[in-house]
Amino acid sequence: MSVTIILKDLVVDIAGRRLVDGVSLELAPGTSTALVGASGAGKSLTCAAVAGTLAPDARANGILAREDAPDRNLLALPAQRRPADARIALVQQDPATALHPLVPVIDQVALAAAGTSRGLGRRSATARALELIVAVGLDADLAERVPGRLSGGQRQRAALAVALASDPAVLLTDEPTTALDVLARAEVLTVLTEVLASLGDSAPALLLVTHDLPAAAGCDRVVVMHEGRVIEHGDALTVLTAPEHPVTRAMCAAAREETLAGARAAIEARRTFTARADADCAVRAFGDAPTPVREGVR
């Protein structure tokens, strides 16, 4: 059974500087939250505090607890010292960090499945691993491959399968798509949402740290950070289409501009390409005689 994880009044100080100041999140099973904000806003530090992967020189205060065990504060414990039933998993930005390059994917997923509180035996863990490999959209034939022989997008899916195998209550992903091209990026986000939807009642909460507002739009809720604090939060549609805080408004306007500039560049590239293709056709058909490229045929 999945459980809600509560983060309350998180503060992170490093070398005397307050870098995260009073961040609270409620991560309920089956819900997705995007943590957005400009570079340096404190998103990754917040994510690392929840994951238990803060650098040793960081001091974190606040409460991180399962809703059903509010007195057991997990914040001070690094990931490797947290109890197995804390169930907080991180999908690394770079899947190479999460995966052993020379161990077949199925063995790595099975190992994570065997380590859960479900206490799966070897055969059940392997069966569960195969189920998850297929669920994240990897072809079953790839299960025996080592990560070094997979594409970037496939490695991301394998890393997601490893994270899900630990049966998490919360799945954290810090910029999971940064290293990918546009197509692989859309694919990973689709897989994330589809897989979580397919897990039904046992779906974890998703916390997606991202710069990418279109990716954030796919989540249920958006939390906007600026200079270490939460400046706005709410359901994704409201925050992204009717932002209230000036910083959120500027961020949304910049994303719109970026999208429009990208669309303009794509249209321009297509125009040039079509004009060239027309000219090539004309040369092929009529030799070198100058043939005007027809306007308006696009």
Ligand SMILES: Nc1ncnc2c1ncn2[C@@H]1O[C@H](COP(=O)(O)OP(=O)(O)OP(=O)(O)O)[C@@H](O)[C@H]1O
């Ligand atoms: N180990 C560290 N030591 C000192 N300062 C740090 C450390 N890690 C992060 N910071 C600082 O804390 C602030 C928040 O960093 P954080 O990585 O959380 O930002 P972010 O919102 O995730 O940015 P980005 O989107 O660029 O990853 C930044 O000013 C950063 O320089």
